[in-house]
Amino acid sequence: xxxxxxxxxxxxxxxxxxxxxxxxxxxxxxxxxxxxxxxxxxxxxxxxxxxxxxxxxxxxxxxxxxxxxxxxxxxxxxxxxxxxxxxxxxxxxxxxxxxxxxxxxxxxxx
Amino acid sequence: xxxxxxxxxxxxxxxxxxxxxxxxxxxxxxxxxxxxxxxxxxxxxxxxxxxxxxxxxxxxxxxxxxxxxxxxxxxxxxxxxxxxxxxxxxxxxxxxxxxxxxxxxxxxxxxxxxxxxxxxxxxxxxxxxxx
Numbered sequence: 001x002x003x004x005x006x007x008x009x010x011x012x013x014x015x016x017x018x019x020x021x022x023x024x025x026x027x028x029x030x031x032x033x034x035x036x037x038x039x040x041x042x043x044x045x046x047x048x049x050x051x052x053x054x055x056x057x058x059x060x061x062x063x064x065x066x067x068x069x070x071x072x073x074x075x076x077x078x079x080x081x082x083x084x085x086x087x088x089x090x091x092x093x094x095x096x097x098x099x100x101x102x103x104x105x106x107x108x109x110x
Numbered sequence: 111x112x113x114x115x116x117x118x119x120x121x122x123x124x125x126x127x128x129x130x131x132x133x134x135x136x137x138x139x140x141x142x143x144x145x146x147x148x149x150x151x152x153x154x155x156x157x158x159x160x161x162x163x164x165x166x167x168x169x170x171x172x173x174x175x176x177x178x179x180x181x182x183x184x185x186x187x188x189x190x191x192x193x194x195x196x197x198x199x200x201x202x203x204x205x206x207x208x209x210x211x212x213x214x215x216x217x218x219x220x221x222x223x224x225x226x227x228x229x230x231x232x233x234x235x236x237x238x239x240x241x
Contacts, residue, residue, distance in 0.1 A: 035227040037155075044205055044234055045147075045155065050227040051212055088155055092226065097158035097169045099145065099228070 004028060006102035009091050014110050017077040022089030028100055032092045034072035036065055037105075039086045041093045048087070051072060057068060081109045112136035114206045119235030126196050130235060132189040132206030139187040143167075143209040145228060146180065146191050148202035148237075155203075159191065160209070173199075196239045198209050203234040 005023045012018040022034060037048040047056050049065035052072065060076045072091075076083055089102040118130040132144070146158040159170045159180040168180050179192040189206055210229030217223040 033225050037228075039155075044231040046231065047227070047229050051225045054212070056229070061196075076195065085155075090155075090228065096186070098160060099147075100230055101147075101155040101157065104154040104199075 003009075004089060004091060004100045006063070006087075006105045008103065009106050009108065011108040011110055012076075012079045014079055014081065016079045017075065018079060018107070019076075019086055020074045020089075020107070022072045022074070022102050024072075024091055024100070026070060028070075028091045028093040029067065029072055029094040030070045031094065034065065034088045035092060036063075036066050036074045037088045039088065045082075045088065076107075079109055083107060084109045098099040112208075114208060114232035116181060116204060116206045116232045116235035119204065121238045121240065122196055122241050124239055125186045127192070127194040128196065128237060128238070129192070130204055130206075130237070132191075132232060134187045134189065134206075134208075138210075140184040140205040143226070144189050145181065145207045146189075147207050147228070147231075148200075149205070149234075150199075150202040153202075158204070161210055162190070176240045177218060192226075193237070198239050200238060201239045203236050205234045206232040 010020055033051040037045040038048045039045040052067040053065045064075045066073050087105045092102045115133045122128050124177040138196045142161045145160045148156050148158050161168045161180045177195045181190045207228045209226050211224040211226050214223045
């Protein structure tokens with residue numbers, strides 16, 4: 001069982017704004033930056049947000065991230081059908097000396 | 111073009127061994143750390159192992175420690191994951207992943223520190239452990 005927790009599912013209608021949360025602890029999110037990945041069906045994960053709120057080149061500004069304490073959030077505004085995917089948060093854990101992933105959130109655009 | 115291409119996956123019997131490779135191109139291989147991340151069928155992502163640029167630091171997830179060995183050849187721009195004592199729980203797609211970095215703006219210019227994140231992923235290779 002992952003020690004970084006995400007809701008298993010989320011949904012919204014086109015144009016809506018949704019948020020996905022990621023909850024951790026003092027050994028990971030509390031002291032290290034959070035990163036987010038998007039995995040479209042049948043493909044490898046793709047970096048979506050890094051260091052809490054930075055967007056790689058090519059990622060639309062509809063996607064944004066934030067972090068506070070031991071939790072982080074991914075927000076998607078102006079939801080589109082192409083955003084249907086699995087979303088994972090990730091953070092380095094100083095106790096594990098390795099990376100943790102949240103369990104993933106499956107986003108459905110209704 | 112930045113590329114990470116995994117190979118070596120396949121069907122192996124429980125208790126068997128397998129060696130995965132990852133061929134890297136399009137950037138200065140020796141400057142980066144790398145990771146293996148796996149995804150069991152229908153499941154989420156699981157970090158497996160990481161290796162620093164000089165191989166000085168190698169870390170493993172508890173689930174594979176003692177059975178998997180991560181290595182690299184900086185002369186051949188290649189990464190290797192030797193897996194042994196395989197069980198059905200090791201069945202997964204295995205991704206080779208580069209670790210990028212960003213300077214921490216709050217760090218001292220005389221002693222800079224960095225934030226790390228997995229920025230480039232290969233397409234993965236499938237390992238199936240079954241009798």
